[in-house]
Amino acid sequence: MNTWLRLAVVPLMLVACSAANAAINVFACVPEWASLASELGGDKVSVYQASNALQDPHRIEARPSLVARMRSADLAICTGAELEIGWLPVLLQTAGNSKVQPGKPGFIAAADLVEKLEVPTRLDRADGDIHPAGNPHIQLDPRNVAKVAQAVTERLEQLDSGNASYYEARGKDFQSRWQQAMARWEKDAAGLRGAKVVCHHKSATYLLHWLGMVEVMNVEPKPGIPPSAGHLAELVGRLKTEPADLITRSMYNDPKATQWLAERTGIPLVALPYTVGGTPEAKDLFSLFDDSIARLKKAKK
Amino acid sequence: MFRKNILAAAVATAFVVPASAFAADDAEIGKIREEIKDLKDGYENRIRSLEDRLREAESTGPGATAAPDASASTPAYTNKPITTQNAFNPAISLILDGKYQNLERDPGTYQIGGFIPGGEEIGPGGRSFNLGESELTVSANIDPYFSGVFIAAVTPENEVEIEEGYFQNSGFIPGTTVKFGRFLSGFGYLNEIHAHAWDFVDAPLVYQAFFGGQLKEEGLQARWIAPTPVFVEIGAEVGRGANFPGTDRNKNGSNAGEVFFHIGDDIGASHSYRVGASYRKTSAAGREYEDAESSGAVPTVLNSFDGDSNMWGVDFIWKWAPNGDPTSRNFKFQAEYMHRDEDGSLTYDVNGTSTPGSGTDTYKSKQSGWYVQGAYQFIPRWRVGVRYEELDRGTVDIGLVTSGTLTAANFPLLAENNPKRTTAMVDFSPSEFSRFRLQFARDEARFNEADNQVFLQYIMSLGAHGAHKF
Numbered sequence: 001m002n003t004w005l006r007l008a009v010v011p012l013m014l015v016a017c018s019a020a021n022a023a024i025n026v027f028a029c030v031p032e033w034a035s036l037a038s039e040l041g042g043d044k045v046s047v048y049q050a051s052n053a054l055q056d057p058h059r060i061e062a063r064p065s066l067v068a069r070m071r072s073a074d075l076a077i078c079t080g081a082e083l084e085i086g087w088l089p090v091l092l093q094t095a096g097n098s099k100v101q102p103g104k105p106g107f108i109a110a111a112d113l114v115e116k117l118e119v120p121t122r123l124d125r126a127d128g129d130i131h132p133a134g135n136p137h138i139q140l141d142p143r144n145v146a147k148v149a150q151a152v153t154e155r156l157e158q159l160d161s162g163n164a165s166y167y168e169a170r171g172k173d174f175q176s177r178w179q180q181a182m183a184r185w186e187k188d189a190a191g192l193r194g195a196k197v198v199c200h201h202k203s204a205t206y207l208l209h210w211l212g213m214v215e216v217m218n219v220e221p222k223p224g225i226p227p228s229a230g231h232l233a234e235l236v237g238r239l240k241t242e243p244a245d246l247i248t249r250s251m252y253n254d255p256k257a258t259q260w261l262a263e264r265t266g267i268p269l270v271a272l273p274y275t276v277g278g279t280p281e282a283k284d285l286f287s288l289f290d291d292s293i294a295r296l297k298k299a300k301k
Numbered sequence: 302m303f304r305k306n307i308l309a310a311a312v313a314t315a316f317v318v319p320a321s322a323f324a325a326d327d328a329e330i331g332k333i334r335e336e337i338k339d340l341k342d343g344y345e346n347r348i349r350s351l352e353d354r355l356r357e358a359e360s361t362g363p364g365a366t367a368a369p370d371a372s373a374s375t376p377a378y379t380n381k382p383i384t385t386q387n388a389f390n391p392a393i394s395l396i397l398d399g400k401y402q403n404l405e406r407d408p409g410t411y412q413i414g415g416f417i418p419g420g421e422e423i424g425p426g427g428r429s430f431n432l433g434e435s436e437l438t439v440s441a442n443i444d445p446y447f448s449g450v451f452i453a454a455v456t457p458e459n460e461v462e463i464e465e466g467y468f469q470n471s472g473f474i475p476g477t478t479v480k481f482g483r484f485l486s487g488f489g490y491l492n493e494i495h496a497h498a499w500d501f502v503d504a505p506l507v508y509q510a511f512f513g514g515q516l517k518e519e520g521l522q523a524r525w526i527a528p529t530p531v532f533v534e535i536g537a538e539v540g541r542g543a544n545f546p547g548t549d550r551n552k553n554g555s556n557a558g559e560v561f562f563h564i565g566d567d568i569g570a571s572h573s574y575r576v577g578a579s580y581r582k583t584s585a586a587g588r589e590y591e592d593a594e595s596s597g598a599v600p601t602v603l604n605s606f607d608g609d610s611n612m613w614g615v616d617f618i619w620k621w622a623p624n625g626d627p628t629s630r631n632f633k634f635q636a637e638y639m640h641r642d643e644d645g646s647l648t649y650d651v652n653g654t655s656t657p658g659s660g661t662d663t664y665k666s667k668q669s670g671w672y673v674q675g676a677y678q679f680i681p682r683w684r685v686g687v688r689y690e691e692l693d694r695g696t697v698d699i700g701l702v703t704s705g706t707l708t709a710a711n712f713p714l715l716a717e718n719n720p721k722r723t724t725a726m727v728d729f730s731p732s733e734f735s736r737f738r739l740q741f742a743r744d745e746a747r748f749n750e751a752d753n754q755v756f757l758q759y760i761m762s763l764g765a766h767g768a769h770k771f
Contacts, residue, residue, distance in 0.1 A: 061769075094526075094770075101472070252626060
């Protein structure tokens with residue numbers, strides 16, 4: 001009987017604790033939105049980050065721990081555009097939380113707020129793991145981050161109206177620091193303009209687009225399809241006739257293919273953090289861009 | 302319009318060039334200027350005409366350009382209702398499954414010795430090439446309150462079976478999901494997973510012996526997830542209980558009740574687990590099965606069980622992926638144990654065709670089974686897996702035998718046996734949507750006979766991107 005009593009009491013205590021902690025529970029699908037929510041919500045939010053920078057965001061599993069966290073979320077911030085298609089629908093369907101369903105104030109799909117690149121004109125699985133809404137890796141264009149930040153601030157004000165002025169002030173502060181940082185980054189990265197880049201996956205497209213760099217080819221033959229030896233050999237041949245300046249991969253990508261290609265072609269290889277936590281330097285959204293640009297510049301010179 | 306401009310430019314140039322040949326020498330430079338100006342004018346005209354056409358194309362829709370007169374008199378939204386209806390089409394996906402099977406023993410003689418059979422999916426299936434079940438899934442949100450799922454399996458015998466057909470509400474009561482209709486029961490772990498997502502070609506023996514494959518329920522299921530950082534889930538089902546080990550009872554109310562409980566969490570970034578326990582209570586009336594007739598007077602006799610069938614089980618899943626990223630390497634460990642008590646009466650030879658004739662007395666059995674399996678993805682796309690399983694016939698008390706009316710030889714299928722099976726597989730997935738699998742099994746479910754089985758399987762997934770359960 002005692003054991004049963006304890007079993008019943010422990011969850012209740014946990015409920016009480018989690019409720020007392022913070023006003024708003026944020027479930028962030030990927031690290032960049034977790035970081036953004038912390039920037040904008042300060043100590044009024046408790047942020048749960050569902051995945052880390054070294055995990056391929058397409059391939060997270062709908063683990064029990066994620067279902068449990070989604071269950072108690074007041075606001076879910078995900079990328080959308082089918083980035084999380086393999087796991088987010090299971091969380092939303094099984095967690096029994098009507099607050100965070102798409103269309104409700106408690107759900108933000110960041111990619112819906114920005115203009116997406118590479119919207120396919122042809123929808124066919126023969127083209128690999130393509131996303132009908134366009135390339136979902138939108139966080140590497142800081143102009144997109146500013147738009148998402150605006151939406152997150154508005155939602156926080158809506159969901160926790162008692163603290164609206166707090167969120168508004170933090171939002172304004174973030175936006176002004178972000179605009180300054182953007183001006184600095186653009187100046188800093190001016191030398192990268194026009195550089196030709198070979199990317200592992202189409203995960204740096206927005207960064208390159210923003211900085212005026214050119215994504216000339218991908219190591220993956222088609223999105224989500226790992227490169228074969230034959231495809232890599234073909235890339236070596238193509239890079240001889242049309243050389244590129246850099247080869248990049250995101251930290252979560254398997255390093256082998258890009259390393260092999262860099263060794264064969266002598267083109268400098270740069271591993272980008274991709275999101276917050278991807279490198280020790282990329283501690284938050286600001287240092288994510290600091291570090292990404294620094295790494296590109298260092299490899300390019 | 303475009304052609305006309307090119308023509309104009311060409312004519313202009315043609316006139317200018319010969320004219321310049323007769324011009325004075327000192328006017329050479331002016332002449333060249335003239336030519337360039339003419340060329341420039343020509344190109345400007347062409348660009349202007351292109352811009353005009355572009356503007357025209359942008360301002361009018363594709364429908365309007367096809368029939369400009371009609372569009373002026375009819376409203377612009379004429380075609381819209383049709384497209385809007387289609388836009389609400391549910392998500393559709395189709396699984397194609399097929400096998401090549403090489404079976405040492407005749408699959409027609411397959412039996413799990415020591416266990417009363419029931420259900421449809423016992424045994425490895427036929428020899429040679431086999432089309433598996435093609436699974437069609439249609440799902441969508443119904444309205445702000447409900448979502449619906451329909452899964453039909455088209456069998457290789459060209460019959461359609463409804464695997465699942467339910468609607469559910471998630472979150473009306475916080476943390477609670479309620480399902481109505483036909484669904485895969487929440488008993489154990491593997492039961493809720495569709496066959497195309499299994500790590501092996503076939504269901505574990507314990508599922509075949511106790512559920513005849515997979516347990517489907519028609520009724521109501523409710524699950525509640527506790528608002529805790531650790532995953533704690535409690536679920537219950539009530540239903541018709543018409544599927545093995547229950548039968549249709551032709552009575553009001555429910556004939557099956559079930560409760561299950563799950564706890565799960567992560568341990569660090571690389572490990573996650575779920576443990577579960579389930580209990581199910583159902584009953585059967587006139588649940589018939591065929592057995593060999595020991596005297597050989599007739600080939601088979603039909604026996605029948607009436608009574609209660611209660612089950613409990615525990616399950617454990619543990620997944621590992623380096624830093625939680627399963628892309629290149631991952632490992633999944635899975636184990637389940639199930640125990641079933643049946644208590645009631647057994648009728649020998651319902652039709653009275655055998656020499657001893659028909660008879661009824663008590664029947665009591667306590668039987669169990671378990672399996673343990675692991676699947677390891679060692680490089681992207683490639684996995685290997687092994688599974689070992691055993692069934693324990695346990696105790697089977699047949700009243701007709703203890704009373705001396707009949708002998709144990711009259712129930713050959715319920716004789717002492719210790720079924721076991723060892724399975725190994727390797728599979729290759731070119732993408733998330735296709736998989737090929739090679740599987741070897743040494744199946745010792747029959748009495749004193751091992752069957753070496755080879756399977757070559759494909760699983761192809763068309764259409765909507767499925768999201769898989771843990």
